[in-house]
Amino acid sequence: MDYIGEHRLPGQLGHFFIVLSLIASLVATVSYFLSARSKDEIDAGYWKKLARYAFITEAVSVFAVFGILFYIVHNHLFEYKYAWQHSSRSLEFKYILASLWEGQEGSFLLWSIWHCVLGLILIKTSKKWEAPVMSVVSFVQVFLATMIAGLYVFGEKIGTNPFILLRDSGVLDNAPALHANMDVTQPLLPDYLSAIKDGNGLNKLLQNYWMVIHPPVLFMGFASTIIPFAFTIAGLWKKQFGEWTKPALPWALFSAAVFGVGIMMGAKWAYESLTFGGYWAWDPVENASLVPWMVMVAGIHTLLIYKHSGHSLRATHLFFIISFALVLYSTFLTRSGILGETSVHAFTDLGMNVQLYLFLFAFLWLPAIAASKKFNGLMITLGTCIGLLVTTYVCDRTGFDLFNRPLAPILALITLLTGIGFAVYHIQTQVPSIKKEESGSSREFWMFIGALVFFLSAVVIIAQTSVPVYNEIFNMKKGAPEDSEYSYNRIQVFVAIIIGVLTAVTQYLKYKGTSTTYFLKKIWVPTLIAVVVATLILAFGKVNYEKKSVGFMAAIWVAVASSVYAIIANAAYIWLGLKGKLKLSGGSIAHLGFGMVLLGILITSSKKEVLSNNNSGIFVPLGGKEDPKENLTMLEGVKMDMGRYYITYLKDSFEARTEKTFFNIHFERKDGKENFLLRPYSYITEEGQQPNPDARHYWDHDVFTYITSTPKPDAIKDTATFKTNLLKPGDSLFYSKGLMIFQDVDTVNGLPDHIAAILGPEGKLYRASVKVFSKTGSIFTITPNLALAKTDMIAVPDTLTQEGLILQLRTVNPDKSVELAVKETDAVLKFVTLKAYKFPFIGLLWLGVIVTALGIIISMVRRIQLNRGKNKE
Amino acid sequence: MKKIHIVLLVLISGAIAYLISSFKFASSTYDSIAEAKANPGKFVHIAVRLDTLAPVVYDPIKDANFLSFQAMGVDSADQKMQVIYRKGEIPNLMISERLVLKGKYENGHFECKDVQTKCPSKYKDDMKAAEKNVQKTTEQSEPAKTL
Incomplete structure (x- = not known):
C-alpha cells in the first residue's frame, strides 16, 4: 500500500549502508586477522590491502549512515520514528545535532564514527602494527554495527534500526484517528502523515549547548580507549611484549586528555544547567565514565615506568585491558536499564541486554584468546570460554535454579570473570618481568604505588556503583547508603591525600634510585613554600566541614595541604628539575593541573554555602531544627534579606521563541558595594517547571541561583469580591x-x-x-x-x-x-521560590582541568616527536 | 617478599575491608511501605506512586521548604502513608508515574530525605507516553481537517 507524502529512499539507503558497514567491518576483521597471521610477506600484503579497502568502505558507510540520519532529522521527515521521537520543527539547528545523539542508536553511531576516524589514522601511522591492531578495531566495529543493524536472524532481533518508520514502530497503532473508520484494527489511512504535524522534540533539559559538544567529546574519549587496548592485544598475540608500548603511549595520552575533558564537560554542564546542586554527585553514569579514565591514567604511569626501568609491563597490560573493559561495562550499565531507579539519568531497557552482554563477553575473553600459546593452549581457552557461555545460555533458557535462585545471572558473571582470570594467567606466565626489586628511593617504585592507588580507587568506585548489578545477580534489594555521596567521599579523600603527596614528591626522584642529598636539596624549597601556603589556607580560609565527623574534617585538611603541595612542587619542578623547558614539562604541567583539580574539588565541596536560608522573618518555618531550609520565597518587588545580600524579585519575562521564562533577581550587597542582576530561567509547562540556573562569577567564588517553585496559575482560586x-x-x-x-x-x-x-x-x-x-x-x-x-x-x-x-x-x-x-486577595501575589549557593573556588577546578589536558597534550606531542625521530634513525 | 608485594597486600586488603564494611553497615534496602512502617527509624528506599486523591500540601508563601503528600504502593494501592519532605517543591511531582523515596518512617509519617521522580516525559523512549502524544496531536488536528 502506498502512503501519501512518505520519503522512503533515505531510509532504504540508510539501512543499506548499515548492512554494508556490518559486512565491510567483518571483511576488514577477517582480512586483517589473516594478514597479521600470515608468515608470507606477499600474502600478508595482499590481505592487508583488502582489509584497508574494507575498512575504508566501512568508514564511508558509517559516515553515510550518520549523514542520512542527519538529513532525515533536519528535514523533519516524521515518517521516520527517529526524527519524530527526537526532534521537532521548532528546534534550532544546533539542537538538530543534539537530537541526533540523544537517542541510543545515534550515540552508538557517534562512537562508531570516532572509531572510524581513529582507525583511518592508525592505517596511516601504525606501520607494522597495523594488521593486528586494526583487526581488533574492526572487530569492535562489527559489534557496534550490529547495535544499529535492526536485522532478524533466526527470529532474534539484532540491534535497533534508526531508520524504522513511525508506522512500523507501533506508535500509531492506538491512534484511532489515523485508521480507517476510526478503528485501530483497520489499516492506516493513506494520508496519515498529514495528521502528524510535529515531532516529540528534544527534552527541554537537553536543549543546551553542552548537549551539542559534550557527547562528541566524551564519545571520542570512549572510542580512544580502544587503541591502547588494541596494541596490548597485538603485543600479546604477536608475542612482542614490550615493543607495542612505544606507539601506544601517545595514543594513551590522547585518550586520557580527551576522555578527561569529556567527563569534566559533563560536570560543567551539570553545574551550569542541570540543577543537581553541583557538578558531581557520584551518580552511576558519572562514575561509569570516570572509572575507565582512572585506569587509563594508571596504565600511562606503569607504561612510563616500563620505558625507563623495565618494570611494571604486566601491570600495563592489565590496566589497558581493564580500561577498555570498563568502557564496555559502562555501556552495559547505562544501556541495559539495570541502573533503573538509582540514577538521575533516565535510561530505558533497549531490549538488547543479550547483545550488550555478548559485546562485553567477547572483549573480556579476547585478551585471553589472543595470548594463548600454541594450539593446545588456544583450545583450552576457547573451550572454557564457549563452554561457560553455552552453560549460561542453557541455564537461562531452562530457568535452572540452585538453592532457589536462578543460576544463569551468576554464571554470566562467572563467565566474564573467568575471561579476565585467563588473561591474567597468560600475562603472568608470558610477559617478562625484572626479578630485581625496585629501590625504595627510585621514581618507579613510588610511581607504581601511585598508579596502584589510583587503580584501586577506581575499583572501589565501580564496586560501589555496581550495587544494582549485584541485586540483579544475587536477587537482593540493596539500595544506596543514606548519604550516598559521603560513602564515596569518605574513602576518596584518602586517595586524594596519597595521590597529592605522590604527585608532589615523585618527580623529584630519579629512576633506578636517588641519593638522599640530591632529593633533599631539590625538594626542601617547594616543601617549605607548600607548608606555609597550606597553613595560611587552613588558618584563614575557614575550611570547616562540620557536617560529618571531626576525623573527616581533619582528612579534608590533610587533603587540602597535600593538593597544595602537588601544585607547588610541580610548578617548582618545571624550573628546578627541567630548567623551564616547557616542551619537556608536560608531565609536571599535567600534575600541576591535577593538583588544582583536587584542591578545587576539596574547597568547593567543603565550603559550598547555602545563601538562600529561609530567614526572612516574615514566615515561620514549620520544620524541625536540623532540617535544611534552603528555599526562599520572594514576592514580586519585595526586598528580602539573604545573608550578605538584599535580594529583590523584580519581574519575569517570557521569551516566546525559546519558551523560556526569565526571572530577574536583583542582588544588592548589604555593604552597598555591589549590585547585580541574575536571570535564572525556567521552562514552565502545565506539568510544572524545569529550571535553569544563573551564576555570577568572581575570581574566588560563584554566586549560583535557580528557581525551585513558581505559582501555579490555577492553584489559587480567586474567591474574594470587590x-x-x-x-x-x-x-x-x-x-x-x-x-x-x-x-x-x-x-x-x-x-x-x-x-x-x-x-x-x-x-x-x-x-x-x-x-x-x-x-x-x-x-x-x-x-x-x-x-x-x-x-x-x-x-x-x-x-x-x-x-x-x-x-x-x-x-x-x-x-x-x-x-x-x-x-x-492572595491571587495577585506573584512570587518565586529559589535556591542560592555560593561555590568558592569553582574556577580553580575548571582551570585545573584545562591545565591538566594541556600538560597531557604537551607530553603527547613530545612522545610523537620522539617516536618519529627513532624511526628516522 | 618484595616491598611492593607488602604494599599491594596492604592496599588491596584495605580496599576489600572498606567495601565489605560499606555494604554491611552503611547500605540500605529497597522496601515496601508496609516494611518501612514495620521498621520505624530504618533508612530505606521505597518506590511509590503519588496518591492523587489526597491533597498535596505545599504553600511556598507560608514555608518554601515544607511539602507533604500521600504516597501509595506501586502495586498495592491500599498501602498508604503520609510523606513529609523538607527541601521544597519536587519538580514534576504531579506527573511522575513513580517516585523513589529515601528516608525513614517515624512519628506516623515518612520523613523523606531525598526523592527521585520518574516522569513519562523523561522517558523519551516510552512508547505509551509517545502514543498519548500522537493521539493528542491527531485529535487536535481533526477539526481542522473537517473544516
Whole structure:
C-alpha cells in the first residue's frame, strides 16, 4: 500500500549502508586477522590491502549512515520514528545535532564514527602494527554495527534500526484517528502523515549547548580507549611484549586528555544547567565514565615506568585491558536499564541486554584468546570460554535454579570473570618481568604505588556503583547508603591525600634510585613554600566541614595541604628539575593541573554555602531544627534579606521563541558595594517547571541561583469580591494590612493618539490617586483609571501586588467624590521560590582541568616527536 | 617478599575491608511501605506512586521548604502513608508515574530525605507516553481537517 507524502529512499539507503558497514567491518576483521597471521610477506600484503579497502568502505558507510540520519532529522521527515521521537520543527539547528545523539542508536553511531576516524589514522601511522591492531578495531566495529543493524536472524532481533518508520514502530497503532473508520484494527489511512504535524522534540533539559559538544567529546574519549587496548592485544598475540608500548603511549595520552575533558564537560554542564546542586554527585553514569579514565591514567604511569626501568609491563597490560573493559561495562550499565531507579539519568531497557552482554563477553575473553600459546593452549581457552557461555545460555533458557535462585545471572558473571582470570594467567606466565626489586628511593617504585592507588580507587568506585548489578545477580534489594555521596567521599579523600603527596614528591626522584642529598636539596624549597601556603589556607580560609565527623574534617585538611603541595612542587619542578623547558614539562604541567583539580574539588565541596536560608522573618518555618531550609520565597518587588545580600524579585519575562521564562533577581550587597542582576530561567509547562540556573562569577567564588517553585496559575482560586466605598478626596479607608487615603481624581490630558482614538472625541479618562500606608511602613501610590468612551465605561483597575490589593474606580461624580471598589486577595501575589549557593573556588577546578589536558597534550606531542625521530634513525 | 608485594597486600586488603564494611553497615534496602512502617527509624528506599486523591500540601508563601503528600504502593494501592519532605517543591511531582523515596518512617509519617521522580516525559523512549502524544496531536488536528 502506498502512503501519501512518505520519503522512503533515505531510509532504504540508510539501512543499506548499515548492512554494508556490518559486512565491510567483518571483511576488514577477517582480512586483517589473516594478514597479521600470515608468515608470507606477499600474502600478508595482499590481505592487508583488502582489509584497508574494507575498512575504508566501512568508514564511508558509517559516515553515510550518520549523514542520512542527519538529513532525515533536519528535514523533519516524521515518517521516520527517529526524527519524530527526537526532534521537532521548532528546534534550532544546533539542537538538530543534539537530537541526533540523544537517542541510543545515534550515540552508538557517534562512537562508531570516532572509531572510524581513529582507525583511518592508525592505517596511516601504525606501520607494522597495523594488521593486528586494526583487526581488533574492526572487530569492535562489527559489534557496534550490529547495535544499529535492526536485522532478524533466526527470529532474534539484532540491534535497533534508526531508520524504522513511525508506522512500523507501533506508535500509531492506538491512534484511532489515523485508521480507517476510526478503528485501530483497520489499516492506516493513506494520508496519515498529514495528521502528524510535529515531532516529540528534544527534552527541554537537553536543549543546551553542552548537549551539542559534550557527547562528541566524551564519545571520542570512549572510542580512544580502544587503541591502547588494541596494541596490548597485538603485543600479546604477536608475542612482542614490550615493543607495542612505544606507539601506544601517545595514543594513551590522547585518550586520557580527551576522555578527561569529556567527563569534566559533563560536570560543567551539570553545574551550569542541570540543577543537581553541583557538578558531581557520584551518580552511576558519572562514575561509569570516570572509572575507565582512572585506569587509563594508571596504565600511562606503569607504561612510563616500563620505558625507563623495565618494570611494571604486566601491570600495563592489565590496566589497558581493564580500561577498555570498563568502557564496555559502562555501556552495559547505562544501556541495559539495570541502573533503573538509582540514577538521575533516565535510561530505558533497549531490549538488547543479550547483545550488550555478548559485546562485553567477547572483549573480556579476547585478551585471553589472543595470548594463548600454541594450539593446545588456544583450545583450552576457547573451550572454557564457549563452554561457560553455552552453560549460561542453557541455564537461562531452562530457568535452572540452585538453592532457589536462578543460576544463569551468576554464571554470566562467572563467565566474564573467568575471561579476565585467563588473561591474567597468560600475562603472568608470558610477559617478562625484572626479578630485581625496585629501590625504595627510585621514581618507579613510588610511581607504581601511585598508579596502584589510583587503580584501586577506581575499583572501589565501580564496586560501589555496581550495587544494582549485584541485586540483579544475587536477587537482593540493596539500595544506596543514606548519604550516598559521603560513602564515596569518605574513602576518596584518602586517595586524594596519597595521590597529592605522590604527585608532589615523585618527580623529584630519579629512576633506578636517588641519593638522599640530591632529593633533599631539590625538594626542601617547594616543601617549605607548600607548608606555609597550606597553613595560611587552613588558618584563614575557614575550611570547616562540620557536617560529618571531626576525623573527616581533619582528612579534608590533610587533603587540602597535600593538593597544595602537588601544585607547588610541580610548578617548582618545571624550573628546578627541567630548567623551564616547557616542551619537556608536560608531565609536571599535567600534575600541576591535577593538583588544582583536587584542591578545587576539596574547597568547593567543603565550603559550598547555602545563601538562600529561609530567614526572612516574615514566615515561620514549620520544620524541625536540623532540617535544611534552603528555599526562599520572594514576592514580586519585595526586598528580602539573604545573608550578605538584599535580594529583590523584580519581574519575569517570557521569551516566546525559546519558551523560556526569565526571572530577574536583583542582588544588592548589604555593604552597598555591589549590585547585580541574575536571570535564572525556567521552562514552565502545565506539568510544572524545569529550571535553569544563573551564576555570577568572581575570581574566588560563584554566586549560583535557580528557581525551585513558581505559582501555579490555577492553584489559587480567586474567591474574594470587590467592596465598594464612596469616598471624597482626603477620605481614608482601612484594609487588612494598613490604611489608604484617596487623594484626588482628575481627567488625564494629553493622551497618546491611539488611546484618544479608542475613546473618541467625547471620551475622557479619569485617574484617581490613592496613597497606601502599609503596616510594614512602606508607602505606595496607586492609580486606578476609569475610561468614558461614548456610552461605554471601562474600569482599568490598578493592583498593588505586595499588599494583595486591587483597586477599581467605578464612578466619578462632579464633586470629585468617587466610588472605589477594593478587593483583597492572595491571587495577585506573584512570587518565586529559589535556591542560592555560593561555590568558592569553582574556577580553580575548571582551570585545573584545562591545565591538566594541556600538560597531557604537551607530553603527547613530545612522545610523537620522539617516536618519529627513532624511526628516522 | 618484595616491598611492593607488602604494599599491594596492604592496599588491596584495605580496599576489600572498606567495601565489605560499606555494604554491611552503611547500605540500605529497597522496601515496601508496609516494611518501612514495620521498621520505624530504618533508612530505606521505597518506590511509590503519588496518591492523587489526597491533597498535596505545599504553600511556598507560608514555608518554601515544607511539602507533604500521600504516597501509595506501586502495586498495592491500599498501602498508604503520609510523606513529609523538607527541601521544597519536587519538580514534576504531579506527573511522575513513580517516585523513589529515601528516608525513614517515624512519628506516623515518612520523613523523606531525598526523592527521585520518574516522569513519562523523561522517558523519551516510552512508547505509551509517545502514543498519548500522537493521539493528542491527531485529535487536535481533526477539526481542522473537517473544516
